[in-house]
Amino acid sequence: MRRILVTSALPYANGSLHFGHILEAVQTDVWCRYQRLRGHECYYVCASDTHGTPIMLKAQSEGVAPEELIARIGAEQRADYEGFLVRHDWFHSTHSPENREYTERIFHALDAAGHVARRTIRQSYDAQAGMFLPDRYVKGTCPVCRTPDQYGDSCENCSATYTPLDLIDPVSVVTGTRPVERESEHLFFRLGAFEPMLRAWTRSGAIHEGVANKLEEWFAAGLKDWDISRDAPYFGFEIPGHPGKFFYVWLDAPIGYMASFAALCRARALDFDAWWCAGSDAELHHFIGKDILYFHTLFWPAVLEGSGFRKPTAVHAHGFLSVNGQKMSKSRGTFITARRYLERLPPEPLRYYFAAKLGSGIEDLDFSLDDFVARVNADLVGKVVNIASRCAGFVARSGGRLAERLPQPALYDEFAGARERIAALYESRDFATAMREIMALADRANQYIDAEKPWNLAKDPARTREVVDVCTQGINLFRVLAYYLAPVLPDLAERAGRFLGHPIAHWDEVAQPLLGTALASYEPLATRLDPKVVASLVEAQPDAADGAASVSSATQPAGATKAAATAKRGGTPSVPAAKTTSDGARSSEAAPTAGAAPGGAATGAQGGAPAAPVTEAAPTEITVDDFAKLDLRVGRVLEAKLVEGADKLLELSVDLGAGDVRTIFAGIRSAYAPDRLVGRHVVVVANLKPRKMRFGTSQGMVLAAGPGGTELFVVSPDDGVQAGMRVK
RNA sequence: GGCUAGGUAGCUCAGCCGGUUAGAGCACAGGAUUCAUAACCCUGGGGUCGCGGGUUCGAUUCCCGCCCUAGCCA
Numbered sequence: 131m132r133r134i135l136v137t138s139a140l141p142y143a144n145g146s147l148h149f150g151h152i153l154e155a156v157q158t159d160v161w162c163r164y165q166r167l168r169g170h171e172c173y174y175v176c177a178s179d180t181h182g183t184p185i186m187l188k189a190q191s192e193g194v195a196p197e198e199l200i201a202r203i204g205a206e207q208r209a210d211y212e213g214f215l216v217r218h219d220w221f222h223s224t225h226s227p228e229n230r231e232y233t234e235r236i237f238h239a240l241d242a243a244g245h246v247a248r249r250t251i252r253q254s255y256d257a258q259a260g261m262f263l264p265d266r267y268v269k270g271t272c273p274v275c276r277t278p279d280q281y282g283d284s285c286e287n288c289s290a291t292y293t294p295l296d297l298i299d300p301v302s303v304v305t306g307t308r309p310v311e312r313e314s315e316h317l318f319f320r321l322g323a324f325e326p327m328l329r330a331w332t333r334s335g336a337i338h339e340g341v342a343n344k345l346e347e348w349f350a351a352g353l354k355d356w357d358i359s360r361d362a363p364y365f366g367f368e369i370p371g372h373p374g375k376f377f378y379v380w381l382d383a384p385i386g387y388m389a390s391f392a393a394l395c396r397a398r399a400l401d402f403d404a405w406w407c408a409g410s411d412a413e414l415h416h417f418i419g420k421d422i423l424y425f426h427t428l429f430w431p432a433v434l435e436g437s438g439f440r441k442p443t444a445v446h447a448h449g450f451l452s453v454n455g456q457k458m459s460k461s462r463g464t465f466i467t468a469r470r471y472l473e474r475l476p477p478e479p480l481r482y483y484f485a486a487k488l489g490s491g492i493e494d495l496d497f498s499l500d501d502f503v504a505r506v507n508a509d510l511v512g513k514v515v516n517i518a519s520r521c522a523g524f525v526a527r528s529g530g531r532l533a534e535r536l537p538q539p540a541l542y543d544e545f546a547g548a549r550e551r552i553a554a555l556y557e558s559r560d561f562a563t564a565m566r567e568i569m570a571l572a573d574r575a576n577q578y579i580d581a582e583k584p585w586n587l588a589k590d591p592a593r594t595r596e597v598v599d600v601c602t603q604g605i606n607l608f609r610v611l612a613y614y615l616a617p618v619l620p621d622l623a624e625r626a627g628r629f630l631g632h633p634i635a636h637w638d639e640v641a642q643p644l645l646g647t648a649l650a651s652y653e654p655l656a657t658r659l660d661p662k663v664v665a666s667l668v669e670a671q672p673d674a675a676d677g678a679a680s681v682s683s684a685t686q687p688a689g690a691t692k693a694a695a696t697a698k699r700g701g702t703p704s705v706p707a708a709k710t711t712s713d714g715a716r717s718s719e720a721a722p723t724a725g726a727a728p729g730g731a732a733t734g735a736q737g738g739a740p741a742a743p744v745t746e747a748a749p750t751e752i753t754v755d756d757f758a759k760l761d762l763r764v765g766r767v768l769e770a771k772l773v774e775g776a777d778k779l780l781e782l783s784v785d786l787g788a789g790d791v792r793t794i795f796a797g798i799r800s801a802y803a804p805d806r807l808v809g810r811h812v813v814v815v816a817n818l819k820p821r822k823m824r825f826g827t828s829q830g831m832v833l834a835a836g837p838g839g840t841e842l843f844v845v846s847p848d849d850g851v852q853a854g855m856r857v858k
Numbered sequence: 859g860g861c862u863a864g865g866u867a868g869c870u871c872a873g874c875c876g877g878u879u880a881g882a883g884c885a886c887a888g889g890a891u892u893c894a895u896a897a898c899c900c901u902g903g904g905g906u907c908g909c910g911g912g913u914u915c916g917a918u919u920c921c922c923g924c925c926c927u928a929g930c931c932a
Binding site for chain 2: 291340353357423428452487500501502504512513588657
């Protein structure tokens with residue numbers, strides 16, 4: 131029996147979990163459930179990652195203590211994971227006594243062994259806030275290409291890298307004041323000394339080959355010392371013997387894996403040292419997103435080695451998740467939180483879909499709504515569950531008991547014989563191939579039933595026995611599939627176990643068919659997804675600026691979402707303040723965000739937002755060229771009608787001249803009766819990317835002003851204007 | 859900019875250490891069936907395997923260049 135300790139990246143406690151987190155958690159959970167089903171001793175631990183500047187500032191802006199903030203968010207995270215059937219053996223917090231203990235212990239060990247250097251550095255300091263500023267909390271003009279409004283570490287326009295001190299006209303994101311330089315002594319972990327060990331470890335099979343290739347580049351560049359201290363004020367653990375200095379969040383975050391396991395050990399009387407001491411024969415597997423490889427494949431093994439602990443057996447990195455082929459982005463409506471999904475749909479379809487797309491590599495993967503509906507309905511409902519569903523009735527009508535023998539044992543053996551192959555696929559995390567194999571078997575089962583046609587046999591009372599035989603075969607084939615799918619679909623497996631009168635407990639049980647036993651009454655084991663409900667995952671979110679769907683007046687900084695959406699693409703740095711802070715939260719200071727979120731805008735725009743209490747900044751200055759990207763045109767409203775099922779929308783038919791008639795959904799129903807609009811001239815953003823909504827596609831945006839509700843005012847040109855004229 | 863990964867049917871993806879007519883599921887068309895959650899079964903249409911060179915008897919698969927996408931750059 132193997133002993134396996136598994137972790138997934140610690141979600142940062144400054145926002146809600148989203149699909150990216152869930153992807154990683156599902157991958158990890160499936161792997162763990164598989165290991166347990168095989169009979170191994172396997173523990174899955176995780177924790178809320180709670181330290182650092184973003185959390186300190188977010189708590190400040192909410193007027194609560196950081197402890198209160200992280201307690202609240204930790205509880206949300208826990209509930210969201212549970213909602214997706216992610217079964218942690220322990221979910222802890224990095225702001226815990228265990229984590230403090232291990233962080234201090236590791237620091238002392240590193241220091242005693244000469245792995246910690248002291249050095250004075252110069253850093254940006256916000257005198258008004260009384261704090262040193264992480265690079266991403268300083269903005270200014272790029273010293274190389276003079277693009278304004280760039281972060282303190284690199285330029286989005288010319289990709290130059292520099293320090294905040296190099297910026298022209300630097301500004302603190304926290305207070306808007308100009309930062310000054312100040313010296314401070316910091317502690318550095320001497321990573322370079324570990325290079326030989328790391329080179330060997332990365333080629334030991336611990337990480338995917340493509341990832342190891344990536345690391346070559348870092349070795350080639352030379353490993354630099356790592357700054358592991360931060361100055362007060364900072365939310366974290368103060369460094370013993372260094373008053374006013376705190377451990378950098380990225381030092382104590384992975385130690386949180388140990389802390390969480392330590393808490394589990396106490397609860398279950400396990401021997402912590404047997405798992406973590408150097409030379410331990412237990413396995414240690416980390417599941418992470420590819421964005422945080424650096425920390426897990428260089429710093430973390432080196433820190434463990436340097437402090438006398440064992441190194442990870444493997445670090446498994448996955449790619450990023452996109453939604454409908456696009457980055458997750460709130461302004462595009464493609465940002466899906468765990469909660470939003472759970473409010474609408476059950477967890478297992480998503481678990482299956484993720485599994486069906488996850489391979490062992492770091493390729494990105496796409497959550498396509500249409501594909502999701504098709505795969506789940508076709509595979510799970512149409513194929514797998516259908517096998518049981520179509521056989522159950524015949525057995526029930528013929529005594530409710532399985533036959534004593536299988537009519538085609540060879541076919542059963544073919545199914546059961548796939549178990550080692552499928553097991554190997556699970557083991558290597560190639561879930562996608564595993565799902566394909568399983569679905570191919572499901573096809574075979576349906577073909578078998580189709581060939582035997584029990585419904586014909588059932589017409590002849592003398593052949594009842596044959597009917598039961600065929601269905602016994604069918605139900606046994608289904609049972610095998612239920613085992614194979616159990617790691618992905620634990621709930622379905624449990625209900626299948628109840629139907630079969632025999633719980634699904636161990637992988638090897640599939641070797642023997644289930645014969646002669648009574649079946650419970652069949653209840654539907656999975657239901658079809660409603661495309662409409664699935665589509666609502668990405669429909670205009672009431673608490674967000676809903677892009678093309680309606681006038682941009684309502685609740686949010688009008689420019690914000692649009693600018694954010696275009697900024698990256700066009701390379702034009704018209705990034706509004708709202709994005710700033712969130713990006714800062716993500717990349718500069720922060721910690722193991724579970725990865726998967728592609729792109730800062732995505733994570734950032736999310737409700738978990740921004741730590742920094744920036745002023746409600748006006749949108750960034752733009753150039754004439756930026757403005758020219760907007761195709762603003764005068765349109766005449768030909769038709770306006772209410773949209774059934776949407777209490778905010780009007781469906782407009784707008785003539786833009788030259789025969790160009792657009793359908794535009796505008797969120798102005800609360801202020802305008804349809805009749806009031808017909809015949810009027812309005813201003814339309816004509817080159818806005820069309821946006822699919824539940825009710826149709828919106829092909830533009832009508833401009834309006836006002837706070838929302840009844841206070842909405844459509845913008846009108848002066849008399850004499852013609853439809854189609856360009857606004858400039 | 860450097861690096862890593864990816865660009866294969868309408869969609870989501872396999873395949874490819876070079877080799878007969880490039881695969882699957884979904885979608886679509888036709889047929890069959892009615893046990894099953896309009897599920898299942900059979901048949902079919904559909905791809906210049908990102909673009910351009912090169913190596914080779916032969917390249918989607920190897921090499922070079924370019925384009926596009928994503929991520930990382932402590």
